[in-house]
Amino acid sequence: MKVLVTGTAGFIGFHVVQQLLARGEEVVGVDQVNDYYDVRLKYDRLRETGIDPDLLSGTQPVQSRSFPGYRFYRINLEERDVVMHLFEQERPDRVIHLAAQAGVRYSLTRPEAYLDSNIYGFLSVLEACRRHPVDHLVYASSSSVYGLNKSMPFSEYSSVDHPVSLYAATKKSNEMMAHTYSYLFGIPTTGLRFFTVYGPWGRPDMALFLFTENILAGAPIDVFNYGNMERDFTYVDDIVKGVIAVSSLPPGPSELWDAVNPDPATSSAPYRILNIGNSKPVKLMDFIRALEKNLGKEAILHKMPMQPGDVPATWADTSALKHLTGYQPDTPVDKGIQRFVEWYRRYYNK
Secondary structure: OEEEEEOOOOHHHHHHHHHHHHOOOEEEEEEOOOOOOOHHHHHHHHHHOOOOHHHOOOOOOEEOOOOOOEEEEEOOOOOHHHHHHHHHHHOOOEEEEOOOOOOOHHHHOOHHHHHHHHHHHHHHHHHHHHHOOOOEEEEEEEHHHHOOOOOOOEOOOOOOOOOOOHHHHHHHHHHHHHHHHHHHHOOOEEEEEEOOEEOOOOOOOOHHHHHHHHHHHOOEEEEHHHHOOEEOOEEHHHHHHHHHHHHOOOOOOOOOOOOOOOOOOOOOOOEEEEEEOOOOOEEHHHHHHHHHHHHOOOOEEEEOOOOOOOOOEOOEOOHHHHHHHOOOOOOOHHHHHHHHHHHHHHHHOO
């Protein structure tokens, strides 16, 4: 199979590429490599898969020096003609679309970035899949879509009509856009609602990274909602196994579809929505204590009110994903944090 993966200089996309290559798949990587956070980390992720950042110019592919079956394109997905040409040239069998403008808090100050990347960029991918049909389009949604919904664990069959951030609104929009293209053009699509993903090579704007940096520096860490938060922390390797397993199982129209009582997670079109998380929410303070243990240093807590756009808790019901693929995360939080800290100390020489 030839798999086109977007966002391959990013956190999850980088790990997806590594596992696909380990399985012997042919992979085409795509990323804009923007400066939302330190591009040096993105370049180093590319180097880990044999891509030389010094060779990135224009929209020509760079061949991996480590993997004959991997090449990378630096492309802005908002440039629809360029994306269409890429699909025409590569003709991928499957697409795993992970590129997006991430971060809830950043959407409060740069809303236009979310429309550009998450809406117009996704439209380019949908149009390319329409013009050059693929076996399956898997794309990243988010647990943020549950918004004001407090019925837990979060189920794909629950309402997601009340987002509390523009980031969440764009992710729900992606799900609706995908359904439209599945219905009109028969494109098999699966939206994966990611819950809090962490691990080596993670994003510097996420809590684990920020906490580690500040604790080692002896600086306070910002603890929102005065520490009364829970997150369904999921180790990145567990997430990636689920993503790849789903990608090989394109949906068809649901045999149980009932237009009188419609199921939000399926359709009469080849469309589905799945949660992907750990199904074991962890209290934020327990997460911090585990990090302190692995760092051998106590955190200075700066407890603050809830940040606008945040939710107090997340908890994934992943029974549908487990039924489909056998998905079963098996990395305890203590072990996942240990692996992150080991990577962080090695990467930053701390």
